[in-house]
Amino acid sequence: xxxxLIIATLLSLAACSKVSQENYEKIKxxxxxxxxxxxxxxxxxxxxxxxxxxxxxxxxxKNIEITLVSDKVTLxxxxxxxx
Numbered sequence: 001x002x003x004x005l006i007i008a009t010l011l012s013l014a015a016c017s018k019v020s021q022e023n024y025e026k027i028k029x030x031x032x033x034x035x036x037x038x039x040x041x042x043x044x045x046x047x048x049x050x051x052x053x054x055x056x057x058x059x060x061x062k063n064i065e066i067t068l069v070s071d072k073v074t075l076x077x078x079x080x081x082x083x
Contacts, residue, residue, distance in 0.1 A: 019058040021081040027064070033071040040064065 018040045026039055037043075043055035044063075053068045062080035066073055
């Protein structure tokens, strides 16, 4: 019984991932970083460059990568997302 509860909890957490095709489609050029974080949560990794910041939500198999300039979305891409 305890194993079933653990498995059900893990499956429900995996299903609740904010890194999804549905959320990817809500991202728009010019969107504020705060609005992206409301949608996706905190980024898993951000690298600040001279004029922009690259942030990634997710991992190497399934992710959303967004380039921000002055905390605004200027470019975004996805990897491993399906409908």
